[in-house]
Amino acid sequence: MATFFLPPIQDNPEGGWGPSSSNLPENFKFKDIPYAPYSKSDKLGRFADWNDLSSDGRQATGASANARTNRSRTQAFGSGAPSAFAFQVEDESSFSLVDNKTSAPRRGGAFARGRGTARGGGTYGARAHMRSTRGGAVSGRGAPQGQRGGARRGGWRDWDKNNRTRESSVAIDPSWQVLEEVELHRLAKLRLEVDEPETVGTYGRLYPYNKAYDRLTTKSERPLLPLDRIKYNTTTSDDPVIQQLAVQETAQIYATDVILSVLMCAPRSVYPWDIVIVREGNKLFFDKRDGGPFDTVTVNENAADPPQDPAPPNPNNPNDRPPEAPSINAATSLSLEATYINQNFAFQTVSEDPPSLAIDFDKPNPFYGLEETEPLASCGYRYRIWDLGISEDEEMKICVRTEVDAYMPGQNTQTGHGLTTIRALNEFDTRAPGAGGAPDWRLRLDSQRGAVVTTEMKNNSCKLSRWTVQSVLAGAEQLKIGYVSRANPRDNTRHTILSTMSIRPVDFAAQLNVSLANGWGIVRTVTDMCMKMPEGKYVLVKDPNKPVIRLYAVPFNAFTAEEDEEDMAAGSETDDGEA
Incomplete structure (x- = not known):
């Protein structure tokens, strides 16, 4: 019986595959040849494929070509790691494309005709889709109007x-730097x-919140009633109380909760906005423009x-279509409608009698x-x-005018307990563009309120965050959010109050993932940026199309011309009325 001798095995102490360079003998003839590593996941294919060429040397077609194509998809030997034998192109300028013709499509195949149809016919769904995309309605049997033809109407x-x-x-002037x-x-x-804030003054009059809502x-919905009440939204520099506090050197920064909430929630904002910043000595005043985005x-x-x-x-383009009439579901129209709803909902839900x-x-009210x-x-x-x-020696204080809308009956408002802010969400048309996939409130608000709240938190993240920050800054214990819907989706003048949600602002901030510490960090960063100027x-200015804010240096008389024109227009209207 023949004996079998086991050949010597070169072990790799480095833990890799293949021989180790340290264990190779000096007279090993393949020592200088680089080794192509591979991993366990590499698939070993054929190194010789005799089906590539036919017997007469021409390229194979048909079944052999398909088999070759399937095999070519198999991962090549050693492709799992960098190969020392890979061909590297150093100069691509010497190469040129010889044949740049596209291959002609095959005719008569199932893909060209459509599966199960006659040649050149196409399916009914395809024809319906082509007609519906041109703006025409397609009708057919067995499907409701608007869904026939397999495509929605655009x-x-x-x-x-x-x-x-x-x-x-705001219009950016080219001279602004x-x-x-x-x-x-x-x-x-x-x-x-x-740290916790210090309240230096309280002004105004509060009525109790009506718990019936x-x-x-x-x-048991109630109609939203328009009420004639006066509520001021004066900017920072025009506030007589802030002017007095500035003279007394009470703080270095002055703002309102409406302006400050936009700055603290800036990472969530999508729509453009602008804040006018005036530096006088060591003081900063954060102002808004009349008629700007802070009023809606x-x-x-x-x-x-x-x-x-x-x-x-x-x-x-002289052939371009004329501008469309503003729709009730356009962004500007919805913004004005939401502002009207918020004001009247806050007016209606308080008890003024007795x-x-x-x-x-x-x-009293300073305005x-x-x-x-x-x-x-x-x-x-x-x-x-x-x-x-940041340090004990640093003097950097901010004075903010905050607002509350009502108080809860039975609470001691002198100590800050029971203060309430009131806001309202509005539903316009769940089928209109821009509805954001919101469910029908009349069907889901009572049984699936969580789904409604989640959708609103997604679609109105910035607005809800701003309301929450304003409530926290004011020290309010309750935030009332009303759900107001149109009486008719096609009429934006009549609304009904469907329900009201009551929540603590601190808890709602946690649900919205709003960090007050992050907001104060943004305020401090913008302050340091302006103090260097x-x-x-x-x-x-928040860029209208990019998540970027820019600080511009503007002339001191900027934005005053617009106010003068508005005052002159108001004066001319008054003179005409008297005449």
Whole structure:
């Protein structure tokens, strides 16, 4: 019987595959040849394929070609690691494309005709889809109108709605100088912990909240009533209380809760906005422009397909269509509607009768003049100061005018308990573009409120975050959010109150993943950025189409010409009325 001798095995102490360079003998003839490594996941294919060529040397076709194609998809030997034998092209300029003709499509195949149809016919669904995309309705048996033909009906330039560029909230003058540019995702990483604020003054009068609106359901809805009340939204520099506090050197930064909430929630914003910043000595004033984005409420700003305004006509194309009439579901129309709903819902849900239930703060409303005749709305102003200093020696305080809308009956408002802010969400048309996939409130609000709230938190993340931040800044214990819907989806003038949600602002901030520490970090960063600049006027602008904010240096008389024109127009209208 023949004996078998086991050949010597070269073990690799390095733990890899193949021989080790340290264990090879000196006279090994393949020592200088590089080794192509491979892993266990590599599939070993054939190294000789005799089916590539036919017997006469021509390229194989048919079954042999298909077999070769399938084998070519198998991973090549050694492809799992860098190969020392790989061919590297050093100069590509010496190569040129010889044949650039596209292959002609095959005719007569099943793909060209459509499966199960005659040649050149096409299916009914395909024909219906072609007709529906041209704007015509397709009718057929066995399917409801609007769903026949296998495709939905599209509107004019439906494909271009998501690609339209938004206009800036303020006209950027070419002479303005860009000083800083910050991406919003960088602001989301900031953080600054602050202590509890100090209240330096309270003004206004509050009425109690009517708890009957907490018991509303979709079956016991109430109509939204328009009420004539006066509520002021004065900017920071025009506030007489802030002017007095600035003279007393109470703080270095002055703002309102409406302006500050936009800055603290800037990473969530999509629509454009702008903040006018004035530096006088060592003081900063954050102001808003009259008629700017701070005077209205957005709708579905964070939706995947937010509401759009009609595209303006192209001035370079004389054949372009004239501008469309603003629809009731356009972004601007919905914003005005939401502002109207928010104001009247807050006016309606407080009990003004009897007047003895009203609670007066330390001082009366600072904006109400003697010539005013309309009644004031229930509103209280609390001027509060936060310390933004990083060290004990640093003096950096901010004074903010905050607002509350009502108080809960039976609470001691003098100590800050029971203060309430009131807001409202609005439903316009669940089938309209920009609805964001919101469910029908009349069908889901009572039984599936969680789904409704989740959808609103997704579509209106920025708006809800701003409301929550305003409530926390004001020290409110309750945040009332009403659900107001149109009485008829095609009529934006009549609304009904379906329900009301009550929640603590701190808890709602946790649900929305809103960090007050991050907001204060953004405020401190913008403050440091402006404090490095000389005295003057600046404007912080959110880019309308990019998540970027820019700081511009503007002339000191910027935006005053617009106010003068508005005052002159108002004066001319008054003169005409008297004449």
